[in-house]
Amino acid sequence: MQIAVGSTNPVKVNAVIACFGEAVEGISVPSGVREQPWGDEETIVGAKQRAKAAMEQAKATIGIGLEGGVQLIDDRLYLCNWGALVDEGGMEIVAGGARLPLPDEIKEKMVKGEELGPVISAFANRSEVNKKEGAIGIFTNGAITRTNMYKQIVELLLGQYHFYTR
Ligand SMILES: O=P(O)(O)OP(=O)(O)OP(=O)(O)OC[C@H]1O[C@@H](n2cnc3c(O)ncnc32)[C@H](O)[C@@H]1O
Numbered sequence: 027m028q029i030a031v032g033s034t035n036p037v038k039v040n041a042v043i044a045c046f047g048e049a050v051e052g053i054s055v056p057s058g059v060r061e062q063p064w065g066d067e068e069t070i071v072g073a074k075q076r077a078k079a080a081m082e083q084a085k086a087t088i089g090i091g092l093e094g095g096v097q098l099i100d101d102r103l104y105l106c107n108w109g110a111l112v113d114e115g116g117m118e119i120v121a122g123g124a125r126l127p128l129p130d131e132i133k134e135k136m137v138k139g140e141e142l143g144p145v146i147s148a149f150a151n152r153s154e155v156n157k158k159e160g161a162i163g164i165f166t167n168g169a170i171t172r173t174n175m176y177k178q179i180v181e182l183l184l185g186q187y188h189f190y191t192r
């Protein structure tokens with residue numbers, strides 16, 4: 027079985043490698059949504075499109091897409107992450123990740139149109155946080171990293187896939 031991940035970001039590729047003890051290839055594909063998705067709907071669309079594009083481009087058995095977004099709930103801005111798994115037979119599975127609120131100073135910058143990756147890196151004074159512990163790692167003091175969080179999403183995808191194809 028060949029597994030294609032629609033990203034070359036190591037946090038995403040490593041999350042998939044941790045769950046599938048098989049050939050996993052990370053490839054750069056368009057998400058079809060904004061660089062910074064807002065809200066569940068747009069983030070889910072990005073995850074699904076990455077999964078399909080990765081499977082098609084790599085001619086893989088399974089495609090996985092992981093997408094990071096932000097979402098306003100009442101007055102607070104939350105991390106919002108979604109994953110999708112597609113297979114050759116047209117099966118499509120979706121699962122969501124952990125949520126936590128971001129500080130208001132991050133929200134202020136995001137509502138002006140900035141991307142979360144650079145905003146978090148400036149906040150934490152650390153380069154490419156999006157490829158390391160992620161925002162979730164910064165704001166949980168390292169308890170849950172972005173790789174851990176995506177790994178749980180991939181487990182939710184794979185578990186459902188096994189259930190629905192049993
Ligand atoms: O190469 P890709 O797969 O695109 O990896 P990415 O880090 O850009 O990830 P996304 O496109 O899925 O995320 C959309 C934006 O949100 C940022 N982002 C999402 N979750 C984040 C997190 O936990 N920590 C830091 N940045 C995050 C990310 O850097 C992008 O600017």
Ligand SMILES: [Mg+2]
Nearest residue numbers: 057061062094
């Ligand atoms: Mg991106």
